[in-house]
Amino acid sequence: MGIYSDHGPSGLSNSERSKIRSADEKYVRRRPRAESEDIMVADFEISPTADVIKSPNMKGTRGFEPSIGPEVDKYYAKTLHIDFEKYYPQKATKDFVQDIAQTSQGIYYYDSFQEDRIPEDRKLFVPSIEGVNWDSCEENSRRERARMVERHMINNETFNKSEFAWEADAWADIFGFLRDDNQLVIDKHEYNLLLDKVGTNNWRLTGVSTFNKRIPDATFGLSTYVPAECQDHYTPCDYRHCPYRFPNWNSALRRDKLERLAFHPKCGLLADPKWGESDMALPFMVYEAKGWSGDYREARRQACLAAKTYLDMLDHLSRVPSTAGPSSEFQTATSQDNQVFAITSYGAHWHLLVAFKKPRGEDYYAKSEGLSPSVYIFQKIWSGRVINERSAWELLCLIDQIHKYATTRFRNYVIQHLQTWHLHCKKHFLSEWKSRYSVHWSRKGKRTIVVDELTLPMWRQHFGNDAMKKLQAKAKATLVKVMEKDTSSERDREYENSRKRQKLQEEVELSQFYNKLVVRDFYPPVGDEKGKGKGKGKADWHWR
Structure with a gap:
């Protein structure tokens, strides 16, 4: 089977099943011969997800609420993981061109979460609603937030609002706590990447890369600080920008230090996804939204591509700094325990994914040429239509757990690994910056740098x-x-x-002065016969 889907053919009518069988026979009869004996022709089968499931028309939907969520989930999961050692008819893959291209680039999406996909030596944080008591009084505040989310979602659907309204409510209602945390930065932030081109005939990387600039709907990263914000908060300053507002600052996240890591030729560590900047450090989550007029699968592809870029940044951070080029050695035994979250929304329907990076193994056709050396595994943690208090509460519960993870485990991880890079940069920065003024610092500082x-x-x-x-x-x-x-x-x-x-x-x-003085006679003060009074004494000092 070339198509992977968690949804089987249940619920199909006899006419639909007949249509699938006839389409299957048509593809088998018309499939071309393999161009070489090394390429096997796939015994291709048409899955119901490839021929029947269409993009839900939310604007035209009336009633049938129980069926809307499952239909959106099915369309979202409509993807194709091909066997690179087999041949597929072009007509059979035309609806999955972008998904197959991302597979060649290493991106694999799974519509369910399974622990056996995670390597044994990896430890991931996976938020869960298990163990959280919905009826607990401690959940009252979160349930109040959930009711606010419910009201806004229903209002947006009722009045058919634009994508901007959905995004604005997401920022305020879903991501509000992260927005108010000064340790984190949430912004519509640009990221840069080199995107490998994929051939349309053999689905292999062509060896050509293009420089791309993308801007997700929201990027979540760590706050960075200028040196002035890192002083004692008792220092007089403008209250609105007072360093006391940043009680958890860390010198490893200073912007001037991050710029040194980015610009030095022997480091080249990019902490900000926008190359050459330092306004954000190491994103841990990305959000993509689509209105009802958009393709929900495109939101998934965009979010996965951004998360792939952030995983590459974390992977570079986790390596041992080296002046000889990129290192394959991790700093610590737990350095590879990095991950990124991806969130997408299609109107009121939300998906939450967790992703990690690993070397491409034999189960992902490592022996096949023209594929990325690494794979990026995306697994769905949760999905649902957030139009009732319960589903909104579940989403907020998961987001709050990610918030805590970002400000504790993830932030400590980044700071720990940045400190190693800063020590390396401090040791080699001036001595290894090659220019025609590579002279001693005292002379170099007196000359103009070209x-x-x-x-x-x-x-x-x-x-x-x-x-x-x-x-x-x-x-x-x-x-x-x-x-x-x-x-x-x-x-x-x-x-x-x-x-x-x-x-x-x-x-x-x-x-020497005291050594010239010698005491000849000294009479300490004495009192009277009864021992009272200061008395008088005599002390003679003579020069040697």
């Missing part, structure tokens, strides 16, 4: 001339700051050494 001569990481080659000039300017500013700081530190060290030498000299002179 921006064109700075060597940047390999990722910079995908930018145009205008963008390259901006990157060079930012790299120059970063280098100048480091040199100025290094010069200032050297001056501070020289000043401290001078103070120490001066203090030592004063101590020597004072010691």
Whole structure:
């Protein structure tokens, strides 16, 4: 079977079954011969999901509420994982071109969650509503939020509102707590990626990559800080931007440090999905929304592509820094325990996915040429139509668990691995930045740096001339700051050494002065016969 679906042929009429069998026979009769003996012709079978399930027309739907959710779920799961060692007729795959292309690029979506898909040496966090008591008084506040979600969802459906209304309510009602957490950043944030092209005949990677810019409906990452925000909160400042509002800041997330990691040719670590920026660090979740006029499967594809990019960033972070190029060694035994969440919505219908990255194994045709070296496994955790209090409560319960995960385990993971990169960068930053001014720091700081001569990481080659000039300017500013700081530190060290030498000299002179004094006679003060009074004494001091 070439098509994988969790939905069987139950519920089909006899005419529909007959239509499927006739289509199957038609494809078998008309299938072309294999171009070579090494390629086997697939015993292709048509699944009901490929021929019967259509995109639900939500605008024309009236009543039949119990059937809307299952129909949306079926269409969302309509995908094709082909066997790359077999041949498929072009007509049979025309409806799955984008899904097959993503499979070649390593993206695999499963409409159910199974633990056996996770490698034994991996530990993932999977939110769940099991063990959460719906009737508990502790859930009163969350249930109140759920009722608000319910009202807004029904209102949007009733008045057929645009995609903007759905997104606005999602930001306020679903993601509101994450938005209010200063440790996190939620934004309509651009990400950059190199997208491998896939051949339409053999579904293999062509070896050509294109530079792409994408903007998801919402990206969730860690907050970054400027140095001024990292000072003691008792320092006088503008209250609206007071560092006291950022009590959980960490120096590993300082923007100037992240820029050094990004621009240095021996590091090239990108913490922000928008290359060369530092407004966000290492996303952990992405959200894509589609209105009723859009293709819900496209929301899944877009979310998976963004999550794939974020998984690559986390994978780079988890490796041991090396001046010789990318390293295959993880920093710790748990460094590979990274993951990304993907959320999609189609009107009031939501899907929550969890994804992880692993090397392509034999079960994913590792021996076949022209495929990505890694695979990205996406599994559905939860889905539902959020038009009642219970389903809204379930979604909020899962989102709140992800919120806690992001501010604890995930944030600690990122900070721990960034510290290793910062130490590496601090050790090699000035000494390994190759330019025609590769001289001693004291001389280098006195000369003007020519921006064109700075060597940047390999990722910079995908930018145009205008963008390259901006990157060079930012790299120059970063280098100048480091040199100025290094010069200032050297001056501070020289000043401290001078103070120490001066203090030592004063101590020597004072010691010599006291050595010239000798006590000849000394009479301590005495009192009267009764021991009272200060009395008088005599002390004679003589120069030696």
